[in-house]
Amino acid sequence: MRRSSLLxxxxxxFGAGIVxxxxxxxxVGWMVLREELDEIYDAMLARVAxxxxxxxxxxxxxxxxxxxxxxxxxxxxTIEMSPxxxxxxxxxxxLAEGYTEVGDMRxxxxxxxxxxxxxxxxxxxxxxxxxRETLVGxxxxxxxxxxxxxxxxRVFIRRRLAPVRALSAEVEGRSASDLRPLTVQDIPDELxxxxxxxxxxxxxxxxxxxxxxxxxxxxxxELRTPIAAAYAQTQLLIDEAENPAMRxxxxxxxRSMQRLSRLAAKLLxxxxxxxxxxxxxxxxxxxxxxxxxxxxxxxxxxxRIPNRPVLVRMDVDVFAPLARNLIENAELxxxxxxxxxxxxxxxxxxxxxxxxxxxxxxRLTRRFERAGSREVGSGLGLxxxxxxxxxxxxxxxxxxxxPGREDGFVARVHFPLxxx
Numbered sequence: 001m002r003r004s005s006l007l008x009x010x011x012x013x014f015g016a017g018i019v020x021x022x023x024x025x026x027x028v029g030w031m032v033l034r035e036e037l038d039e040i041y042d043a044m045l046a047r048v049a050x051x052x053x054x055x056x057x058x059x060x061x062x063x064x065x066x067x068x069x070x071x072x073x074x075x076x077x078t079i080e081m082s083p084x085x086x087x088x089x090x091x092x093x094x095l096a097e098g099y100t101e102v103g104d105m106r107x108x109x110x111x112x113x114x115x116x117x118x119x120x121x122x123x124x125x126x127x128x129x130x131x132r133e134t135l136v137g138x139x140x141x142x143x144x145x146x147x148x149x150x151x152x153x154r155v156f157i158r159r160r161l162a163p164v165r166a167l168s169a170e171v172e173g174r175s176a177s178d179l180r181p182l183t184v185q186d187i188p189d190e191l192x193x194x195x196x197x198x199x200x201x202x203x204x205x206x207x208x209x210x211x212x213x214x215x216x217x218x219x220x221x222e223l224r225t226p227i228a229a230a231y232a233q234t235q236l237l238i239d240e241a242e243n244p245a246m247r248x249x250x251x252x253x254x255r256s257m258q259r260l261s262r263l264a265a266k267l268l269x270x271x272x273x274x275x276x277x278x279x280x281x282x283x284x285x286x287x288x289x290x291x292x293x294x295x296x297x298x299x300x301x302x303x304r305i306p307n308r309p310v311l312v313r314m315d316v317d318v319f320a321p322l323a324r325n326l327i328e329n330a331e332l333x334x335x336x337x338x339x340x341x342x343x344x345x346x347x348x349x350x351x352x353x354x355x356x357x358x359x360x361x362x363r364l365t366r367r368f369e370r371a372g373s374r375e376v377g378s379g380l381g382l383x384x385x386x387x388x389x390x391x392x393x394x395x396x397x398x399x400x401x402x403p404g405r406e407d408g409f410v411a412r413v414h415f416p417l418x419x420x
Contacts, residue, residue: 032137
């Protein structure tokens with residue numbers, strides 16, 4: 001089967017269109033020109049017939065089927081044949097032999113050897129009319145066909161560029177985490193190398209990211225057991241230590257073990273978040289999920305949860321870790337009061353605290369980014385939230401200061417739009 005070529009199709013299409021338009025225009029012009037030639041030759045026949053009748057004496061008085069004017073002057077200067085009235089005056093100005101134009105007349109003057117002169121005049125209006133009609137006949141098809149040609153060209157190019165638009169739309173519609181191969185059909189030969197190269201690159205990126213996620217997940221999972229064992233041994237050292245200095249060092253080690261355990265748990269959670277794809281179309285009620293998360297969180301927070309179902313196109317297994325990480329981030333890095341709000345459009349967590357500069361605010365969703373904070377934390381909470389939100393079609397927005405205040409921090413997750 002012959003493969004599609006964008007260059008070949010465009011050249012063939014444009015060539016065929018130009019030839020077709022040229023043939024149509026030539027046909028119409030030839031028809032108009034033929035009609036004008038017929039009129040000219042018909043007029044010549046009528047003139048010959050008119051003057052033959054005049055010479056034979058059978059022409060009716062005053063009747064003349066053509067506008068051809070004739071004047072004959074004898075050798076002695078006597079005018080033997082001449083038109084009447086104003087037509088006669090035109091001959092007096094045509095003195096030179098040959099063709100001359102006098103007023104609106106084209107005059108042919110022939111001087112014979114015996115001294116007689118024959119002048120034949122023809123009105124120029126017939127010639128001008130024939131030239132005008134011929135020009136109109138040539139231009140009119142072009143004026144009519146050119147818009148049709150542009151329209152046909154647009155339709156043809158749009159149809160041939162459909163695979164290019166499909167490829168562009170598929171690339172534009174992909175999220176940054178969607179590394180599936182492109183599946184555009186009927187791709188032209190010129191774009192196939194690009195498609196192959198992009199798919200090869202996406203495959204390599206997918207394999208690299210999968211290896212990274214697998215390493216993070218396996219490392220975090222394998223570290224949990226030895227970290228737990230080391231923490232248990234540290235607790236025994238604290239209980240058995242009689243020296244205060246030894247006890248203080250053991251407690252510092254225990255705190256480090258706790259932080260390392262939390263880091264391993266966050267790494268494992270991040271690895272799981274990166275592989276989750278929330279593509280469900282059904283709506284989930286997130287209000288009871290947030291109430292369960294609130295029970296496990298710190299006390300003293302302000303929860304604004306509607307007393308009705310909050311239906312959102314997001315899986316509850318995605319929303320639960322998302323909400324928990326945002327609340328934990330506010331507890332670790334912010335100040336009370338912490339306000340948690342849930343609506344049909346967004347989930348918002350607000351806390352008091354110092355203003356985060358814009359340059360640092362833009363980096364908070366990076367891994368291990370704390371924006372200069374010295375508080376205990378892994379620096380992975382907002383990275384996990386951002387990953388979960390993107391994979392669910394939502395969007396994380398960070399604001400500092402809080403709108404309407406001079407301090408504070410706001411984290412908003414805008415839910416995917418629901419279909420009407």
